[in-house]
Amino acid sequence: MGVWYMPPFELVQPRDLDGALKHLADWATDTKILAGGTDLLPSMRQRLFEPRYLLAVGRLPELRGIAWEDDWVRIGAAETLNAVAEHPQLCQAFPALTEAAASVAAYNIRNMGTLGGNVCLDTRCHWYNQSYFWRKGIGFCLKKDGSVCHVAPGGRQCWAAYSGDTAAALVALEAQLRLVAPTGERLVPVREFFLNDGQRRFVLRPDEILTEVRIPQWMAGYQGRYFKYRIRQAVDYPLVGVAVLVRTSGPRVLDVRVGLTAVNPMPRYFDVPSEWLEDPPEAWVERVVEAVVRLARPLKTSLLVSPAYRQHLVRVFTRRGLRSLLALPTAA
Amino acid sequence: MALHDIRLKVNGVEYTAQVEPRLLLVHLIRDVLGLTGTHIGCDTTHCGACTVLLNGEPVKSCTVLAVQADGGEVLTVEGLERDGQLHPIQEGFREEHGLQCGFCTPGMMMSAYALLQQNPNPTEEDIRFAISGNLCRCTGYVNIVKAIQYAARKLHPPQ
Numbered sequence: 084m085g086v087w088y089m090p091p092f093e094l095v096q097p098r099d100l101d102g103a104l105k106h107l108a109d110w111a112t113d114t115k116i117l118a119g120g121t122d123l124l125p126s127m128r129q130r131l132f133e134p135r136y137l138l139a140v141g142r143l144p145e146l147r148g149i150a151w152e153d154d155w156v157r158i159g160a161a162e163t164l165n166a167v168a169e170h171p172q173l174c175q176a177f178p179a180l181t182e183a184a185a186s187v188a189a190y191n192i193r194n195m196g197t198l199g200g201n202v203c204l205d206t207r208c209h210w211y212n213q214s215y216f217w218r219k220g221i222g223f224c225l226k227k228d229g230s231v232c233h234v235a236p237g238g239r240q241c242w243a244a245y246s247g248d249t250a251a252a253l254v255a256l257e258a259q260l261r262l263v264a265p266t267g268e269r270l271v272p273v274r275e276f277f278l279n280d281g282q283r284r285f286v287l288r289p290d291e292i293l294t295e296v297r298i299p300q301w302m303a304g305y306q307g308r309y310f311k312y313r314i315r316q317a318v319d320y321p322l323v324g325v326a327v328l329v330r331t332s333g334p335r336v337l338d339v340r341v342g343l344t345a346v347n348p349m350p351r352y353f354d355v356p357s358e359w360l361e362d363p364p365e366a367w368v369e370r371v372v373e374a375v376v377r378l379a380r381p382l383k384t385s386l387l388v389s390p391a392y393r394q395h396l397v398r399v400f401t402r403r404g405l406r407s408l409l410a411l412p413t414a415a
Numbered sequence: 416m417a418l419h420d421i422r423l424k425v426n427g428v429e430y431t432a433q434v435e436p437r438l439l440l441v442h443l444i445r446d447v448l449g450l451t452g453t454h455i456g457c458d459t460t461h462c463g464a465c466t467v468l469l470n471g472e473p474v475k476s477c478t479v480l481a482v483q484a485d486g487g488e489v490l491t492v493e494g495l496e497r498d499g500q501l502h503p504i505q506e507g508f509r510e511e512h513g514l515q516c517g518f519c520t521p522g523m524m525m526s527a528y529a530l531l532q533q534n535p536n537p538t539e540e541d542i543r544f545a546i547s548g549n550l551c552r553c554t555g556y557v558n559i560v561k562a563i564q565y566a567a568r569k570l571h572p573p574q
Contacts, residue, residue, distance in 0.1 A: 092438035125460045189548025191473040317547035
């Protein structure tokens with residue numbers, strides 16, 4: 084098995100959420116949470132993580148189920164990406180989310196990978212997501228085992244790109260995350276969950292479990308699409324991801340939002356100011372496109388395409404999404 | 416490291432095993448159960464050669480812990496043949512020349528099997544979507560698609 088061996092760990096398999104929280108009360112900083120494992124297990128084989136414990140949460144009943152409750156649509160964090168992507172009512176209500184879920188990795192990965200795992204995806208970088216042998220050979224980076232950044236030499240911050248597809252839709256949808264700890268729980272808007280730091284990534288504490296993603300039901304009135312660029316359509320993480328949401332009433336455009344992923348250490352979003360929408364779409368579509376492009380700061384976290392090309396695709400996807408959802412003629 | 420007792424059904428046969436938690440499902444299948452039809456291709460969750468069905472759904476078994484399959488049912492390529500008769504999917508790969516080196520074939524066939532269970536009359540696009548997590552470096556996929564179309568026709572002859 085060579086450099087690809089799985090480091091040893093103890094597996095903790097609680098029966099319910101309380102059991103999981105009891106473990107975290109004592110061992111939070113020695114524990115990684117295992118849902119589907121499609122992100123964590125390959126990374127452990129690359130020795131990016133060597134936790135003492137894996138806490139298996141994939142079968143916890145509190146993390147399962149998709150339900151319309153009060154003003155929210157509640158999706159258990161351990162629901163698989165295929166369960167989300169193929170859920171008829173979710174496809175109807177939140178097409179940008181289900182398109183994004185359906186675009187993650189490949190079909191046979193989405194049967195294990197979960198929505199919660201996709202939200203909490205580790206940030207990705209050419210210099211980080213490599214085997215121990217490779218990283219040692221090229222010089223360890225500051226995200227793991229080293230002190231230098233190969234993307235921004237001299238820099239002290241990690242620029243690894245957040246590469247979760249579903250987050251682009253979830254920030255536009257104003258979803259919330261339920262984070263449960265031994266000491267209590269909190270609801271965090273997705274828009275406040277992420278940090279623009281490839282190393283710290285988000286506000287989730289080691290003793291917290293993401294148990295549920297919830298989306299306001301009033302967002303179900305939006306049309307939406309998700310656009311993704313990657314090298315191999317069936318395998319790779321996104322190098323650009325754009326979710327576009329539009330709400331219309333007859334000829335009137337009521338609201339427009341754009342979510343952006345894979346071009347920064349965190350997902351970004353742009354809500355179009357309502358006063359722009361008083362004018363006909365042709366007057367503001369390009370302004371929206373440029374506003375979204377300004378949010379994107381792709382760096383050399385991938386060597387497969389240039390940052391300039393990824394920036395270009397942010398422009399193309401945002402324009403394509405807006406023009407198709409607003410039924411405008413395709414730009415020349 | 417504590418060992419875990421697991422019980423699972425593979426190709427209809429009940430197995431129990433004591434495993435380290437870090438043991439991968441593909442290593443359980445190949446090294447413990449001796450079913451070497453399931454291949455390890457890339458070790459990085461890219462290629463899909465290790466695809467098996469877990470509770471009816473295709474998964475990449477190099478990214479699943481054996482303990483995650485505890486209590487479940489696994490189907491591997493060895494489970495396709497019945498009484499010495501090739502499954503129509505296997506027949507299709509033979510008749511339509513759906514392989515060259517053959518390394519991706521077991522995983523490819525398991526993804527095809529899951530597809531035809533759920534969708535007896537897939538379009539070419541359905542087929543290409545279903546096998547999108549299985550990489551083939553030889554065929555260019557054209558004959559793999561034909562092989563799966565062959566199996567679909569054989570399993571559900573047009574009325």
